[in-house]
Every structure is written in structure tokens, then in C-alpha cells.
Amino acid sequence: MNQLNYKKTQYNEPFISQRADPYVTRDDEGRYLFTASVPAYDEIILRRSETLDGLKDSAEKTIWKKHDKGIMSQHIWAPEIHKVFGEWYIYFAASDVDDIWALRPYVLHCKGSDPMTDEWEECGQMQRCDEDEFSFNDFSLDMTVFENKGHWYAIWAEKVNIGKKISNLYIAEMESATKLKTPQTLLTAPDFDWERIGFWVNEGPGIIRHNGKIFMTYSASSTGVCYAVGLLSISEDDEILNPHAWTKSRLPVLSTDMNMGILGPGHNSFTTITENDGSETDVVIYHARQYDEIEGDPLYDPNRHAYRMKVLWDKYGCPIFDIHNNF
Amino acid sequence: MNQLNYKKTQYNEPFISQRADPYVTRDDEGRYLFTASVPAYDEIILRRSETLDGLKDSAEKTIWKKHDKGIMSQHIWAPEIHKVFGEWYIYFAASDVDDIWALRPYVLHCKGSDPMTDEWEECGQMQRCDEDEFSFNDFSLDMTVFENKGHWYAIWAEKVNIGKKISNLYIAEMESATKLKTPQTLLTAPDFDWERIGFWVNEGPGIIRHNGKIFMTYSASSTGVCYAVGLLSISEDDEILNPHAWTKSRLPVLSTDMNMGILGPGHNSFTTITENDGSETDVVIYHARQYDEIEGDPLYDPNRHAYRMKVLWDKYGCPIFDIHNNF
Numbered sequence: 001m002n003q004l005n006y007k008k009t010q011y012n013e014p015f016i017s018q019r020a021d022p023y024v025t026r027d028d029e030g031r032y033l034f035t036a037s038v039p040a041y042d043e044i045i046l047r048r049s050e051t052l053d054g055l056k057d058s059a060e061k062t063i064w065k066k067h068d069k070g071i072m073s074q075h076i077w078a079p080e081i082h083k084v085f086g087e088w089y090i091y092f093a094a095s096d097v098d099d100i101w102a103l104r105p106y107v108l109h110c111k112g113s114d115p116m117t118d119e120w121e122e123c124g125q126m127q128r129c130d131e132d133e134f135s136f137n138d139f140s141l142d143m144t145v146f147e148n149k150g151h152w153y154a155i156w157a158e159k160v161n162i163g164k165k166i167s168n169l170y171i172a173e174m175e176s177a178t179k180l181k182t183p184q185t186l187l188t189a190p191d192f193d194w195e196r197i198g199f200w201v202n203e204g205p206g207i208i209r210h211n212g213k214i215f216m217t218y219s220a221s222s223t224g225v226c227y228a229v230g231l232l233s234i235s236e237d238d239e240i241l242n243p244h245a246w247t248k249s250r251l252p253v254l255s256t257d258m259n260m261g262i263l264g265p266g267h268n269s270f271t272t273i274t275e276n277d278g279s280e281t282d283v284v285i286y287h288a289r290q291y292d293e294i295e296g297d298p299l300y301d302p303n304r305h306a307y308r309m310k311v312l313w314d315k316y317g318c319p320i321f322d323i324h325n326n327f
Numbered sequence: 328m329n330q331l332n333y334k335k336t337q338y339n340e341p342f343i344s345q346r347a348d349p350y351v352t353r354d355d356e357g358r359y360l361f362t363a364s365v366p367a368y369d370e371i372i373l374r375r376s377e378t379l380d381g382l383k384d385s386a387e388k389t390i391w392k393k394h395d396k397g398i399m400s401q402h403i404w405a406p407e408i409h410k411v412f413g414e415w416y417i418y419f420a421a422s423d424v425d426d427i428w429a430l431r432p433y434v435l436h437c438k439g440s441d442p443m444t445d446e447w448e449e450c451g452q453m454q455r456c457d458e459d460e461f462s463f464n465d466f467s468l469d470m471t472v473f474e475n476k477g478h479w480y481a482i483w484a485e486k487v488n489i490g491k492k493i494s495n496l497y498i499a500e501m502e503s504a505t506k507l508k509t510p511q512t513l514l515t516a517p518d519f520d521w522e523r524i525g526f527w528v529n530e531g532p533g534i535i536r537h538n539g540k541i542f543m544t545y546s547a548s549s550t551g552v553c554y555a556v557g558l559l560s561i562s563e564d565d566e567i568l569n570p571h572a573w574t575k576s577r578l579p580v581l582s583t584d585m586n587m588g589i590l591g592p593g594h595n596s597f598t599t600i601t602e603n604d605g606s607e608t609d610v611v612i613y614h615a616r617q618y619d620e621i622e623g624d625p626l627y628d629p630n631r632h633a634y635r636m637k638v639l640w641d642k643y644g645c646p647i648f649d650i651h652n653n654f
Contacts, residue, residue: 134493138489163464164461186516244577
């Protein structure tokens, strides 16, 4: 492990070590559930805790392991656990040991109400709607889902173009937890310089709501020091499937801070903590490295750690992501 | 020729018959230049006239013919003549007789100052900038160019995806008349239902300016009765290469009118006429069919005719396209 430029600061002590694409949500009892990519990319793990702090040291349960061959046998990436239409599902990406870049989104379903103890079953690949001839034809991953006014939506990353490819983010309404209801709509492409470093990438969508608005963070550029978080927003009353109803921020909202020792922050999720006075504070869970001089392919360097940061809100109702608010 | 549902109205008398993708511009002396796709898709023609009316019957000169084989030997489509950086150029799309869907944008240059009488030379394929790994990799055509505040921009259609493809519109700044200065930026994709009939298409961009705003019309869906014209706009002071600085209209601004006998209007350009009182009126030149029951591939049906329509402006400064204003 090469940590030539490792710098210890009060802000870059990992929340959970060697867990990338960290995803945290709360169940109906307010308990925290955690899942993430593990460095070997070979299984899906869950942790549960009464408190956010408790996730750090709570026991980790493997709820699913990759297949030996065929689909879902390689690159088990970025699981997210969601309660959709009243039941627990995990969305994750995987490829085939014989076709390791054939990433597609897959779904697991919990047969009971307790995701830690009840059995999980495979639902296969996420299905596009019958009229959709385009979705999941190519490298596609990082599916997240959210509900708005009784409708469920999925957002995912998918690559287009010939040769070197461009990763865009797409949105569609969901018919069920495992099938889309509408054809894909292109939500955001790598438009700006800071989204085009190394690779042209928009991926890792995460949803947070505030004062009647829906915000979507996403990660841009290659997964190195240039990896950064961008932001889209829309009123919850607006037309969610109209990409032109969303506003895209011109600049990233979170990026590398060498002084803080937070390198390549991205692929975040959102949760809340309950303060002593009973109020709820928004928290972003994201991953970053403590160094950027990596030997070999950064994808197989295990030290993307999960961090957490309080999200503040400015007077315009926009989120503030500031590494000083790591805790 | 099948004209089962041909309906003669005062509005669907062609301005110029059997000329698709009509392009009209005015030279420095105010004369009109006309070019278009011819039904055989085998040559590039020019007409010139002192008046717009005069284009209808003016002599047509073939200024370039397709090659026998190799690039530029098939599907000579949608030429546009522009004075760029002070000289005359023609942008057109073409494929190869041995690879007939390998459409790419090509450029011709007029060696003198008179496009009707001076010699034209080939400049080869339009070149992307050196850092751009994406443009013109796939089916790409319908390049138009425009100037704003001393900078030249190109907009073109290019397809992405595997199998059935999606045609988007891209924009880049130009370094010269034949080479781009910046990598591509995705300007608009087929987002709405009316852009996705038959094929998911945005193509045929056309630029018109009014009161400090730049408007881009484009054509959407398959080239049948569903073909329709959409609209984007931006302030001329805004960041032209930022797609989020453009506003996209939710609905088409021009579409089929069966009663008027105007079917599948699209792929337009803009010019002006000088009224008797000396004022200038904006005019859109577009193509349409008079019937929709076509035998065989619509692409090889010769009866897309050029029409012309006065463009009115509403109190918000937005263009009005109304077939009642055909003349």
C-alpha cells in the first residue's frame, strides 16, 4: 500500500474503512442500515445499528455472494438497500467473470420484513419497459430509486458511444421494484470540464429532499483525485421525467481537498441524525481516499473509505457540502 | 407516386418542388442563395436570385457531384452554404456506397468570392478537436454553423447507443471552417414523446436570432407524418457551450396539419425578406409532404417539397410558426 502523500487531519479519519460507494438508510424504527462495495467486489454486506456512530463497529453480515460464473459473477458494485412499495430490495451492479465489463443493474428482494435476518432472493436484472429499446444495452450501473407523490423513479448510469465511452445518468418511472414503467430519459451528461477528467462520467446518483425540492448529487470524472460531486435540483411539484425541469449546478459541490486529505470524494448517499434537541440533521455518507499516488489500477486499490459529513442548507435552500463538517 | 390523400390547399403549394432539407441564405449584396437535398442524393446544387420569389424558377447549378466510390459516394444530404471567417463553405453529409449508413459531415470550400461561378474544392471530413475522442465516431450529419460575439459554433446530429440508435444534437466551438476547437457538448436529446415516434431523433438544426436571443429549431422523430420542429433558445450573452443555459420548449412549434395538407414539416433554415416599407421580415424555409401514404422507404420518396412561411414574434419575443403564414 502506497501512502506517500497520506496526510492525517482531523477531517480524514474514516467513518468506515475500506468501504466504497457507501449507502446508509434508516428503517421504520429509525435504525441505520449500511451497505457498500467491499474491496474484493465479491459479496453484498449489511450492517445495522441503533445509531449512526454504531455502524462503525457493528457486525457485518454477508447477505449474498457472487455466482461462480455467468451473470452476477464479477464486480459486485455499489449496492443500495431501499424499501420500495413496502418491501426491502437491494439494487446493485454486477458483471460476468467471462465478460468483466458487462455491468448491468440487478435486484435482490428480502422475503421477510427484517433485512438482517430474513432470506434474500434474486430477482434478476432490472427490467426496462416493453417499449424501451435502449436501456441496459451497454455498461450500466449505480441504480438508485426514490418516491415522489406516489410515483417511484429509478436513476442509473449508462455508457454510450463507440470505443471510449461516455457515462450519462438516465431516469425512468418504475412499474414495480424490478421493472421500469417508462422508457429512459437522459437526465445529465458530462457537460463541463470538471466532469470530463480522465473519463467523461456522470454516475453514483443520490437523492436528498429539502423544503419541497428534490436534489440529486452525482459523481463526475474518473475515480481518482479528479472525482467530484455535482448537483441537480427540481421542485417536487414539477415534471420529474422532464430533464429540462431540473437545474444543473455549473460547478461541483464537493471535490478533492489536498490540505484536508480528502481525495476524490464521491458516490454518496444521504441519511439523518437526530440531535439532542430532537431536530434532524441531514448527513451525507461518501467515499474518498487519503492519498492519490496509487500503484496499479485505482479500481483495485482497497482504500476508498466511507466518510460522513453534516449537510448544511444556505439561505436559498441549497445544500452546503464542506469538509469542515465531517465528523 | 401515391398521392391517395393529397389535398390541395392554398397553403401547400410548394415553394420549390422536390427539394428537401432546404437551405437559404443571403450574400453580402442581399441576393438569395439556395441549396437542398435532391431526390437522387447524388449532387450539390446552388441557385441564386435577387429575390426570394426568384429562387423558384432560377437556374440550378451543380457545383459538386458524388464520388464513384469511397467516402462521399452515397447519400449526399442536407447541404448548407455559409460564409465562415469571410469565405464560402458548404457543409453536407455523405456516406460510402460500400457502407451506405456511414454518414459523416464533409466540407467544400469556394476558392473565389462568387459561389455560383468560382471553383469549389473538397476539404474532407469536418475535423473534431484533438482532445475529442467522441465526435463523428458514428452516424453524424446535418451540420450547421453560426457566429456569436466573434466566436463560431457548429451544431450537428450524431447517433449513440447499440442496435437501434438515438440521434442527439451536439455543439462545439470552431477553430476554423473545417475543424472544431472544443470537444462536443450534448445540446439536446429526444426527451419527450413527440421526439420519439418511430425513431428517437433530434436533427436538422437551424439558427435564427431576435432581440438579443438565439433560437435553434430542430426536427424530431422519424421523417414521416410525425416529423415535427422543436425549439431551444439562449441569450446571446450567455454561455453558448453550456447546454443548461439553453431553454428547450416542452412542445413542438411546428407539426403536421392534415387539413392544411402540410405533412411532416421539418429540417428548416431561416432567411429574411425586405418588405415594401423597407422593414425586414423573418422567413422560415422548410420541407414537408402533401401526403403520408408512401410506398416503400419514405427516404426514397422524392416529394418532400420546400415551403416558406413568415415567422411572426409574440410579445415575449418567441417565434410563431403558423402554416397560415405560408406564402
